[in-house]
Amino acid sequence: MFDACMKQLPLIAILRGITPAEIVPVGKALYEAGFRLIEIPLNSPEPLESIRLLSAELGNDCLIGAGTVLTERQVADVAFAGGKLIVSPNANPAVIRATKAAGLISAPGVATPSEGFAALEAGADSLKLFPAEQLGPAVVKAWRAVFPKETALLPVGGITPDNMDVYVQAGANGFGLGSAIYKPGMTPEDVSRSAHAFANGWKALIGQ
Secondary structure (H helix, E strand, O other): OHHHHHHHOOEEEEOOOOOHHHHHHHHHHHHHOOOOEEEEEOOOOOHHHHHHHHHHHHOOOOEEEEEOOOOHHHHHHHHHHOOOEEEOOOOOHHHHHHHHHOOOEEEOEEOOHHHHHHHHHHOOOEEEEOOHHHHHHHHHHHHHHHOOOOOEEEEEOOOOOOOHHHHHHHOOOOEEEOOOOOOOOOOHHHHHHHHHHHHHHHHHHOOO
16 A cells, blocks of 8 residues: 555655644545645644544545654554554664554654665665755765665655755655644645645656
8 A cells, every 4th residue: 555655646744733623624635635645743632543533534545654653562552543654753673573563554764874774674664764954865866876776765854845856856756744734723725735735746746
C-alpha cells in the first residue's frame, strides 16, 4: 500500500497539534486534494483517537499513522488504533524492527548516511531526511549517489511548493509537510488550499 500511496502523491501531510474533533474534515480535505499519506504526531492532543477516527474513515485508501514515535510501546499503541505508518525524528533500530514485526510501514528520521544505512538494515521502508533545512539539496544529491535507487528519500522540514524543485532535481522522491500544510487554528478550507498548492506543485514538477 505504501508504494501505491507514494505513486498517487508522495507527500506526507504532518498534522501536528490536530484534535480528534478536527481530524476527519481535515483528513477529507487532504484526500480530496490527492493526499494518501497522513501522519498524526504523538505529541498532538489525543493522537491515538485521531488515528482511530481517520483510519476508520479513510484507512482503505490512505496510509494513516503516527509521527514522533520513539518507543516500541508507542508502535503497539498506534497499531492497536488502526495506524499503519510509523514516522520518527530519529532512527531507533528497535522501533524500526517493532514496526516491521507489526506489519506497519517504517519511515525513520536520519541525518547522516550511517544512520540511513543502519535504518535500512533494520528494515526501514523509506528514509525521512530531517531536518531538511540542515541537509539541503547538495546533501540529498550526495546521498542519492550511494543509497539504493529504490530507497525513497523524503526530506522533511521547511518544504514549500516553491522549493520542492531543487530537492527533486537532487534526487528526493517526495516530502513530509508540516506547518506549511497544517498548523493549529487552520480550517479544513485552509488545509484544502495549502494541500492543493502542494499537489499542483508536485504535478507540475513531474509533468502531469
